[in-house]
Structure formats: C-alpha cells, structure tokens
Amino acid sequence: MEEFQRLSRDLIAHGAIIDYYQDTIMVPNGNIAKWDFIKHNGAAAVVPVDDEGRLIMVKQFRNALDRYTLEIPAGGLQSPEEPTRTAAARELSEETGYTSDHLELLLSIRTTVAFCNEKIDIYVADHLVPGSQHLDEDEFVQIFAYSVEELTEMIYSGQIQDSKTVAAILAYKDKYLK
Amino acid sequence: MEEFQRLSRDLIAHGAIIDYYQDTIMVPNGNIAKWDFIKHNGAAAVVPVDDEGRLIMVKQFRNALDRYTLEIPAGGLQSPEEPTRTAAARELSEETGYTSDHLELLLSIRTTVAFCNEKIDIYVADHLVPGSQHLDEDEFVQIFAYSVEELTEMIYSGQIQDSKTVAAILAYKDKYLK
Numbered sequence: 001m002e003e004f005q006r007l008s009r010d011l012i013a014h015g016a017i018i019d020y021y022q023d024t025i026m027v028p029n030g031n032i033a034k035w036d037f038i039k040h041n042g043a044a045a046v047v048p049v050d051d052e053g054r055l056i057m058v059k060q061f062r063n064a065l066d067r068y069t070l071e072i073p074a075g076g077l078q079s080p081e082e083p084t085r086t087a088a089a090r091e092l093s094e095e096t097g098y099t100s101d102h103l104e105l106l107l108s109i110r111t112t113v114a115f116c117n118e119k120i121d122i123y124v125a126d127h128l129v130p131g132s133q134h135l136d137e138d139e140f141v142q143i144f145a146y147s148v149e150e151l152t153e154m155i156y157s158g159q160i161q162d163s164k165t166v167a168a169i170l171a172y173k174d175k176y177l178k
Numbered sequence: 179m180e181e182f183q184r185l186s187r188d189l190i191a192h193g194a195i196i197d198y199y200q201d202t203i204m205v206p207n208g209n210i211a212k213w214d215f216i217k218h219n220g221a222a223a224v225v226p227v228d229d230e231g232r233l234i235m236v237k238q239f240r241n242a243l244d245r246y247t248l249e250i251p252a253g254g255l256q257s258p259e260e261p262t263r264t265a266a267a268r269e270l271s272e273e274t275g276y277t278s279d280h281l282e283l284l285l286s287i288r289t290t291v292a293f294c295n296e297k298i299d300i301y302v303a304d305h306l307v308p309g310s311q312h313l314d315e316d317e318f319v320q321i322f323a324y325s326v327e328e329l330t331e332m333i334y335s336g337q338i339q340d341s342k343t344v345a346a347i348l349a350y351k352d353k354y355l356k
Contacts, residue, residue, distance in 0.1 A: 004239045012191045013198055015214040018293055020191055020198045025241060027316045035241050036193040038216065043292075061182045062291045063203060063213050069291055076292075107333055109341045111290035113240045113247055114221075114254075115196055118290060119339070138205045152352065155285055161297070163287045163341035170348035174330065178356075 003028060009037065017041075017076055018116075040118035044087035045074035047106060047168050048098055049126040054145040055169065056128070058095050061140065070144070070154070071165045074120065084121035092125055095141050097133045100125035107171050111163055122168045124176070148173050181206060187215065195219075195254055196294075218296035222265035223252035225284060225346045226276055227304040232323040233347065234306070236273050239318065248322070248332070249343045252298065262299035270303055273319050275311045278303035285349050289341055300346045302354070326351050 005026040013020040021037040048056035055072070062069045075091040077084065085103055093099050103123040111118045135141060146154075151169045154160040160169070183204040191198040199215040226234035233250070240247045253269040255262065263281055271277050281301040289296045313319060324332075329347045332338040338347070 004241065006241065013200075015198070015200065015293075016212050018214050018216070020193070022191075022193065023241060028318055029315070031316060033316050034194050036196050037242055038196070063182065063184065063201060064215055064293055064295045065288060065291055069288075071291070107344065108336055108339050109344055110243060110247075110339045111341050112294065112296060113243055113249070113340050115193075115242055116290065116294075117242045137207070138209060138211050140206055155349070156353070158286055161286050161288045162291050163289050163345055166285065166287055167341055167344045167348065170345065170352055171333070173352065174348055175334070 007032070036115040038116040038118075040116055041077050041080045042084070042118065043074055043076045043120045044084040044091060045072050045120050045122045045164050045168060046088040046092045046103065047072055047122065047124045047172050048092055048096060048100070048128055049124060049172075050128055050145055052145075054147055055151060055172070056096050056098065057144050057146060057151070059142040059144060069162055070160055071162045072122070072168050074164060085123065088121070088123040088125070093131065094134055094136070095139070096143050097131040098125075098128040099131055100128050102127045106168065106175065109164060109167050120164050122164060122171070124172060148177060185210070214293040216294040216296075218294055219255050219258045220262070220296065221252055221254045221298045222262040222269060223250050223298050223300045223342050223346060224266040224270045224281065225250055225300065225302045225350050226270055226274060226278070226306055227302060227350075228306055228323055230323075232325055233329060233350070234274050234276060235322045235324060235329070237320040237322060247340055248338055249340045250300070250346050252342060263301065266299070266301040266303070271309065272312055272314070273317070274321050275309040276303075276306040277309055278306050280305045284346065284353065287342060287345050298342050300342060300349070302350060326355060
C-alpha cells in the first residue's frame, strides 16, 4: 500500500467541543495537499429498550441543522479517558431519567472519517429504572418511546437521519430482532 | 417547544472541504452559549451490488483516523446544488470503475448533528457495468467485494466503523434481504 506522510498539523481554532487543524500531507505521488482535521474527544450513545420493547428517543434542537431532531440519548465524553460505558449510563440518566445496570456494547461508529476523528460507542440498555431528567444548563430535551418498526419507517422517510441513531436502530434490529 | 435564537455566526476558518464557524446562541433560559458549527457542502455515497449479491467496497487511507478504512464509495458534492444522484454515479465510476444506470435512493444521513450540517444521500446501484478507475490526483483506492454477511460481521467486530458505511450496509440488509 502506498504511503501517506503528514508533514505538519497546525491548530487553527480551539472550539467549544472540537478543535480545527490544518494538516499538510504528502500523498503517495509526492504532491503536497492541505487537509482539514477536526479533533473530537469522542462520545457515547445508548439504545434504551423499555419493558414493552420500545426504544426511548430524545427530541432536541440542533443548531447545525436549524431544526429539532429525534435521536438516541448521547453525549460527549467528559475527557478522552472517560470510559464510554460510564458516559453512556450518564447520558441515559441525564437525558431520559432512566437508569440501567444492563449496558451492552452494540457497535462503534466514526461519524465522518473524511475530516474528523469522532468515535461514538453505542450501547444497548434494558431493565430500565424510571427516574427524573437532570439536564445540563443548556440542554432542553423531550422524551418519546417508539417501536423499532416505527423508527425504521422514520429512517426511510427521512424523519430520522442522525447517523448514530440510524446505525443504532438498524444494528439493534439486525442483532436482537431477527 | 422552547425557542433557541442564533445571535451571530462568525466564520473563523475557511478549510479545504469545510468551513469552521463560531455561533452565539441564546438558549431558552436566556443564557448565551458559544457553539461550534462546521459547514459542509454535502456528499453522496453508493452501495454497489454485483451480480453475485456482493457489495463493492473501497479501502483508502484516512488521515483523520491515521489508518486505512473499508467504506462504500462516496464523495463530496462538487457544489451544494449538484444532484446527489449525479455525484453518487460519478463516485461509483471514479472509485470503482463500475457504472450503473440503476441507482435508487436508500436513505439520507446527517453525519454528526451536534456541530456539523453534513448530509449524505446513500444510493443502491446494481446492474453494474465494469470499467476502469479514474481517481482524483490525490486519491488512492483499492477495491474489494464482500457478502453482506461478511460486512455485517465486520461492523460488530469493529473492522468497519464509518457511519455512512454502517448505515448503508444495515439499511440495505434490512430493506432488500429480509
């Protein structure tokens, strides 16, 4: 396989949840290219399954899309070293109020590999215990429960597009419901 | 639903395939927050299905992950107005050499909604006609064909993590193979 060589990685901007770098790369034919690199600490997400087999979803405003989205509960790691299972359990509790001692890793995704290192570990949680939301100061989240079939239809109709949510629902269906 | 208000959107850095903005947001409780926004033109991807039912995958170096990845063929739109079907057909031809007149929209994803507007429309292509790769100057891509079952195992083992590829394989399996 040909070799790519990174000649430099320069921090251009330090953001709230990401850092933006400009990389200088020598590609295999010897050309020099400038590539974007967005550094992200990583995140965790969870597919909460209630006792009726419905999945607990959160609706929230997404500034990047200028609209509300329906997603599985998720959030960034508090540090790159935080175990994703800990983060998944925390986000489940914060965003939905439910807690669970039964978290199983479903799959890991890289959201957008062309320019970003963000990794999301996605867990399945069942045996949910009800409680109350305790959101961060800037979080405003509504909770809904849907069947997997309803959610699958929302994926194909375009109502659900968030990549971690699409991957999580389809993987849960593939692995647990066939 | 509570109201979020964007007070400003300031361009911080103009990148190769993205632009980095800092947004100032008034959240519903009146607090002011600084949020990252990465603007992306959008992309198209394609699940190429050969006459044996195998999917054509591309292996390429991903600087953001410092490693090679196995993905479905994909690429950015040449302009925000380019039809994604056109882009999907072009990337299929450029990266794999195959062409197809049979492209059907499978689903659309938003890669990472917390900070980026990137949308990827994912098509299924069959009746593939062989040809030769014609890559961009900085592209170096190898081609492989795998069964859907092999690819599903690679998702759960972590060998395939790219979100568009995970979503595409699982959606193709859910929609076409059950």
